[in-house]
Amino acid sequence: MAAADTANTKPGWRKVLTALGQAKTAYMLLFGFAAGLPYALLLGTLYAWLSDAEVDLETMGVFSLIGLAYAFKFLWSPALDRLNIPVLRKLGKRKQWIVTAQVLLGAILVILSMLDPVGQLGWFSLLAGIGAFASATQDVVIDAWRVDVADEVATIDILSTVYQMGYRIAALVGGALALFLAERTDWPTVYLTMGAIMLLVGLSGLWAPDANARKGAVDTSDELGFLRQPGQIAPRIRMWALIVVGALWAWALATVGVFMVQSLASTPEARPDSVAFISTMGPLIVVATVVIPALVAAWLVRTERRGEYLLAEEAPAQSGADRLVDHLYRALVLPLTDFVGRMGWALIIVLALVLTYRITDAIWGSFAYPFYLGELQYTKDEVAVASKFFGVGALLIGLALGGYLLTSIGRMLTLTLGAFLAAITNLLYADLARGGAVVQTVSDVSGFSWLVAQMGGDGRLAKLMMAIAGENIAVGIAGAAFVAYLSSIVSRGYSAVQYALLSSLTLLVGTLGRGALGQMIEERGYFDVFLLTTAIGMFAVVLCIIEWIRIARNGRSQNAPPPEPALA
Structure with missing residues (x-):
């Protein structure tokens, strides 16, 4: 206990370094990677393989439906909280499902590498659907594991940030790196390699700390x-x-x-x-x-x-x-x-915050490529460099900054700051929709345009990279704070169901709003849409402040571990 008390008195960066020395923090990074990799491969990169195999667009559209497994994962989360897998139950309440899902995903990716997406489309789609279900299941249990193992040193804030980092690194590996390998080898080799990586991660999970060992786990x-x-x-x-x-x-x-x-x-x-x-x-x-x-x-x-x-x-x-x-x-x-x-009546505030906090980037993200390629007329190569490589780097910087802010200025201030930055950076894209004069000026004055020119780019590319960097850093800070906030308000004993419900609500609202946003783009153009998403984001800022006041009045420490279930 003395060590924990000492850790809590250290400055932010020292607390981060202390937490990074914990085994559970290393496994959190690994589990974050394992959660992000199948998502990137099954709901992103897979379409590149299908395109190369000349599968028709309607069939590819049906493949996108496997993403519903992620939006509705809360529907089977209660079973993951209660059921045990024969033999594997000895691994622990969470680990039994984590290891099983990861090994199953690894096997599915390996089998997919052996199938012809045209001649064996039925088996291909079936396995992809099972893989999405296993991946969503893994997400539910990893989220619960993170809540269960958090303590005073490896706090929920640090674990949430590390998880997001692992997830984003996996997006880069399963996206840009997979495309790079496919260009030099072939798709079966890519998916065989990624499947082998997932199998190794699953086997490594056998030695992860056991969530059941945490004090307060419900018997x-x-x-x-x-x-x-x-x-x-x-x-x-x-x-x-x-x-x-x-x-x-x-x-x-x-x-x-x-x-x-x-x-x-x-x-x-x-x-x-x-x-x-x-x-x-x-x-x-x-x-x-x-x-x-x-x-x-x-x-x-x-x-x-x-x-x-x-x-x-x-x-x-x-x-x-x-x-x-x-x-x-x-x-x-x-x-x-x-x-x-x-929560009592405060649950209304919590749900409103959950529904609006990530809606800005969740809705607009679907229209990013049409905006870059169609409206702004950038090439695919330029978008790949700005969004996939430079953009992911900026996102990781944002996550690291978010993790530091969580330990130095507190969870709710970081959450509020993240909401404000995520909203206000939509104005960068509003400026791009009007020609990008302001972004261009900032890029030129800061020397960023010169730096991009030294790497073979031009001022126009620097303008896009500047806007993406601003948004992704903001999204990184907001993402780290939001996952930490959700993890802090669920009970350890019910973490799987409660967290799955809250995170699924975030996905569902973004999905439901895309149709209306697409219609608005058609009728009003991108500039007005970005002003609207900024306004929605500001509503989330107000809710953050209200929730901050509520938590302060309750007198709960921002760095306290998640609450135990209320049984009385």
């Missing part, structure tokens, strides 16, 4: 017994709450699953409209899996606090059905009641 048997003690909600009431929440989640999972199967199995003429599905069913799924269950959880919390429908004496489980209901209630409902019980 399932004790907790299930606790549910039937005097003063707890009566089993009959819990059962009805479980039926409502379970039915809604089951409907949502079935809806997404059926849509993906129909899309991947249908002919181009019979395929369902993915845009229509997202725009119509997306909001309904959010209401069914978040809004209504949150209201049910709020009613349960209110009922318990008022002393209604509570057990007067111990009521032990009488059958296997009783124990099953307890397990399902623990997996689906308790994470929600814990969240509502701890």
Whole structure:
């Protein structure tokens, strides 16, 4: 404990160095890399392979549907919190799933390298879909592992930053490096190499610190017994709450699953409209899996606090059905009641912040290439240099700066600063949409244009690189702060479900808004769109300040580990 106290008194950079010496921090970097690599290979680089194989655009569009696994990963997150894998359960609550997912992903990438994407398209799409599911599953468990193992030295802020760094490095390896290798070898060799890397990462995970060893990890048997003690909600009431929440989640999972199967199995003429599905069913799924269950959880919390429908004496489980209901209630409902019980009405602020904090770059990111290539008329090579190589470097700098700021000025100030910078840097692109006079002046005066010229570029390329650098540094700071914030407000015992819900909401809202933004671009042009995204970002800044005040009033230390689950 003395070491931890000493670490907390050190300046920001010393705390960072101390944390980097921890084994769990090294594994966090490795797990971040393992999370980012399959995402880059299955939802990015794979389309380059399909293009080279002359697969039609409609089929490639269907492949993009596997990305739904990431947006709706919270639907199966309760199972990852409760179920164990035979034999592998000895590895630990989180590691058993992390290692299994990584080894499965490695095997899938290796098998994909042996298939012909044209002649064996059915198997190819099936394996890609399974790979996306395994990758999204891995993300859920890695997020929970990060929350579980955080302590006073390897804080949640440091681990969140390191995770983001590993993820972005993987994006570079699975994107730019993969394209570089494909140009000099072939696609099967690229995917065979990447599969071997994933297999090595999975095997390395066997020696990662065990999340179960963390103090405060929830013991399932004790907790299930606790549910039937005097003063707890009566089993009959819990059962009805479980039926409502379970039915809604089951409907949502079935809806997404059926849509993906129909899309991947249908002919181009019979395929369902993915845009229509997202725009119509997306909001309904959010209401069914978040809004209504949150209201049910709020009613349960209110009922318990008022002393209604509570057990007067111990009521032990009488059958296997009783124990099953307890397990399902623990997996689906308790994470929600814990969240509502701890947050109260502040949950509205939290959800509003989650929905708006990353919406600026989440929505606009889909239109980046059309903006660079179509509106600004840059070449593909220029965009690759500015966005993929220079841009990723700027993003890593932003993440490193975000990690330092988290340890030196605190989580909420960094979160607020990140929101402001992420919003205001949209004005750089607004300037580019009007010719880029301001960005060009800054680039010339700072000497950046001269530096780019020495490397073979010109002033026009320097202007694009300057804008991308500004945005990516801001996004890096905001990304590190946002992951740290989400990790800090979930409970260790329910981290898988709670974090998956919050992170999925961020993805879903960005997905739902792209259609409207695309229409606005068509009607008003890019300049007005960037002004709008700046305004949306400023709304997030206001919410950050409100949340900062709330946390300060509660008196919780910004560097405290994530809260334990509220069982009473």
